[in-house]
Amino acid sequence: MKIKILLSLFTSMFLLFNFNAQTPSLNIQQFAHIPNSGFMVPSELNDIWGWVDSAGNEYAIVGMNDGTSIIDLSDPLSPQEVLFVPGMSSIWRDIKTYGHYAYVTTDNPSTNGLLIIDLSNLPDSANTNIYYYNGPSNSQWGRAHNIFIDDRGYAYIFGANRGSGGAIILDLNQDPTQPVEVADINNWYAHDGMVKGDTLFLAHANNSLFSIWDVSNPSNPILIAQNPTVGYYSHNIWSSDDGNYIYTTEEDNGGHLSEFNISDLNNIELTDKIQAEPGNNIMPHNAFYINDYIVNSYYSTGIQIFDVKTKGNIVNVGHFDTSPNFSGGGSNGCWGVYPYLPSGFIIASDIENGFFVLSPQYKRAAYLQGNITDASSGSSISGVDVEILNNNNNSTTSNVGGVYKIGTLDPGVYSVVFSNPFYQSDTIKQVILQNDSTTIVDITMYSLDPIELNIETKKSNSNNSVSGVDFIITNENFTYSGTTDQNGFFTINNMIPGSYSIYAGLWSFKDYCIESRSIINGNMPLVVELEEGYRDRFNIDQGWTVNSSAASGGWEREIPIVTVFNSLDTCSPAFDSDDCGKFSYVTGNLGGGHSSDDVDLGYVQLVSPSISLDSTMTNYLHLNLWWKNFLGGTSPDDTLFIDINDGTLKENLFYIQGDNSQNWHQLSLEIPNNINLNSFKIEITTADWSSGDDHIVEAGIDNFYIDNYYSTNIINSTNNSINVFPNPTPNGIIYIDGLQEPFEYYLFNISGKLVKMGSENDIQILRKGVYILKIKKEKNVIFRKIIY
Incomplete structure (x- = not known):
């Protein structure tokens, strides 16, 4: 065939030319591309399928938002659109073929059912006949999500708007343009499915099972097995050629391609699972099995090829990014892929970026596997991390039987590390890995003996013990915690040796933090020296309290979980500020959507334990602040205050409002001496006030400490040249003196709600209470507490 000769010729030319230098790829090359704007009716794309006529000419059938496009692939370097069949607008179309007909489902409430296109006259489109089918007259349907057609001429409609949206079985043999319904599987909604021989496999997205x-x-389908999938939303399912394994995808950020052994339907076993770009939240879509490979479309990262020849050992061996402008989670990018053309080409549809003709080079991985056992008992060890060094963080974990399997595309001589928190780590060197070959490395591991660790807490530069100190000693596997006794001692029994982070704290002492320390024996006590003073990096709970009237978004001492808006604007932080440890105080920490746990409809207040300072010194409060306030139909108007309160007098140290959103940054604030420094508290209050628009309000506090050292970030809340009087005011009228116009003022109630603003020298306050007056002239800002 001419098309096969072209493929061979251009595969050789790829040794000399790079056809797609700007698109990241591995073992997949681009032959042709039609952008969305290049179609007869430009629109976004959805699913794709292929078809071959009796003369061997290949075609792509592409679902689009506004119809179905057919592309002639006779010249793979210059594909030509030869037919467009308009249809109801929908972002979901799916296509399969049987004989010389294409069958197209559309997932839109207004559609006319199953579209049937007669392809027999292609590439001539003038005499193309189309038909519609929407079920028996007494049980019709219009929309459906997906379709599959088996080799016997039976079509399976998935997710129709009838019943539970299961699988409707149609006989195409009597008249391909007038199917006959023979059965309806109505147990669960079916999102996708396929048939191998006489076995139907269904993916039930909403039920997370197949x-x-x-x-x-x-005419009489019989349920013979069901099984949960790995994660949420079982989107797609495909079978191996021998029918002993199936592969599923979960359409979710960070979703897996999973492999199940179904050779024994009474004992279905998950044998492996894999993510594309682990940690980047890539969402998989549709997976297809071909010659012991899986070709999988992923939204933001394009096409991925996985070697599945060695069962239980899925290895990524190729990729092509159809959407270099997208990354991470979400459903922008590559929708569909079709790897079954006789020429060997892969065709792909990208929602925003169009149609692709791709040439894959299918390569086998080099495989490594073995058994891991305990040196003393001979029993299998599960949960052992196995990493091939200098191989892109390539690692796996031994299963419950102590078996591990791992692979790499790159042959070579490697060192392999075996580690488990209960065992001594071991490195096997000079491990030779070759493509399409399995290397066996069995290993025995020696257990670690638990130790007894004595902890002693004392004042720095003295031998005086400190009692009541809370501590946490932790790593990714183990956490030990406690409180030292009246003599400053605590003992941890049966501690597993290893590298740990150590946190300790007691209010009125500066907290203790070491991010990594090796603890391998208990011969010497762990001595924690604490310096008197105030520092809290929030790795230990030192007794801060929370007050709130808000519906959500209360202050929490946690490792922050990021939230974003429109994949661009960070709302809550992804990590704590740049200090020792990982914890901070943040407002709401559920993660998820931008508005899932921000401050809503009220205030949230964080209050320190009591502080006592030397009034003969000039004292400064330092902390790292996170503040975000945006979104909504109006300008954001929400607030954050940092106040100092001795129980009688309350002074504002710092104020910020919506138009000043900031990531983590340091504040240094002078603590005024007019309050009782023998006993006071710091209050940090933020609020979301109901103003008709829902604004995002997120705040964070970290790295809190007090010292006597001046910083270039000092903000002074007083200015002796400005006089606000009378204060207290007997009648609600106050005057601003000593400041030339123009200037602006903002008056807030004690909860932080803006009640008045203006630019005049005299201000009328309507209701009795305590207020904060913010006066702004150019870049200078001062605050005054006002009492009426």
Whole structure:
């Protein structure tokens, strides 16, 4: 065939030319591309399928938002769109073929059912006939999400708007343009499915499971197995050629491609799972099995090829990014892929970036596997981390039987590290790995003996013990915590040796933090020296309290979980500020959407334990602040205050409002001496006030400490040249003196709500209470507490 000769020729040319230098790829090359704007009716793309006519000419059938496009691939370097069939607008179309007909489902409430296109006259489109089918007259349907057609001429409609949206089975043999319904599987909603021989496999997205059916008699499908999938939203399912394994995808950020051994339907086993770009939240879509490979479309990262020849050992061996402008989670990018053209080409549809003709080079991985056992008992060890060094963080974990399997595309001589928190780590060197070959490395591991660790807490530069100190000693596997006794001692029994982070704290002492320390024996006590003073990096709970009237977004001492808006604007932080440890105080920490746990409809207040300072010194409060306030139909108007309160007098140290959103940054604030420094508290209050628009309000506090050292970030809340009087005011009228116009003022109640603003020298306050007056002239800002 001419098309096969072209493929061979251009595969050789790829040794000399780079056809797609700006698109990240591995073992997949681009032959052709039609952008969305290059179609007869430009619109976004959805799913894709292929078809071959009796003369061997290849075609792509592409679902689009406004119809179905057919592309002639006779010249793979210059594909030509030859037909467009308009249809109802929908972002979901799916296509399969049987004989010389294409069958197209559309997931839109207004559609006319199953579109049937007669392809027999292609590439001539003038005499193309189309038909519609929407079920029996007494049980019709219009929309459906997906379709599959088996080799016997039975079509399976998935997710139709009838019943539970299961699988409707149609016989195409009597008249391909007038299908006959023979059965309806109505147990669960079916999002996708396929048939291998006489077995139907269904992916039930909403139920996070797959089911297996005997359809040897399509008129009488019999449920023979069901099994949960790995994660949320079981989107797609495909079978191996021998029918002993199936592969599923979960359409979710960070979702997996999973492999299940179904050779024994009474004991279905998950044998492996893999993510594309672990940690980047890539969302998989549709996976297809071909010659012991899986070709999988992923939204933001394009096409991925996985070697699945060695069962239980999925290895990534190729990729092509159809959407270099997108990354991370979400459903922008590559929708569909079709790897079954006789020429060997892969065709792909990208929602925003169009149609691609791709040439894959299928390569086998080099495989490594073995058994891991305990040196003393000979029993299998599960949960052992196995990493091939200098191989892109390539690692796996031994299963419950102590078996591990791992692979790499790159042959070579490697060192392999075996580690488990209960065992001594071991490194095996000079491990030779070759493509399409399995290297066996069995290993025995020696357990670690638990130790007894004595902890002693004392004042720095003295031998005086400190009692009541809370501590946490932790790593990714173990956490030990406690409180030292009246003599400053605590003992941890049966501690597993290793590298740990150590946190300790007691209010009125500066907290203790070491991010990594090796603890391998208990011969010497762990001595924690604490310096008197105030520092809290929030790794230990030192007794801060929370007050709140808000519906959500209360202050929490946690490791921050990021939230974002429109994939661009960070709302809550992804990590704590740049200090020792990982904790901070943040407002709401559920993660998820931008408004899932921000401050809503009220205030949230964080209050320190009591502080006592030397009034003969000039004292400064330092902390790192996170503040975000945006979104909504109006300008954000929410607030954050930092106040000092001795129980009688309350002074504002710092104020910020919505138009000053900031990531982590340091504040240094002078603590005024007019309050009782023998006993006071710091209050940090932020609020979301109901103003008709829902604004995002997120705040964070970290790295809190007090010292006597001046910083370039000092903000002074007083200015002796400005006089605000009378204060207290007997009648609610106050005057601003000593400041030339123009200037602006903002008056806030004690909860932080803006009640008045203006630019005049005299201000009328309507209601009795305590207020904060913010006066702003150019870049200078001062605050005054006002009492009426």
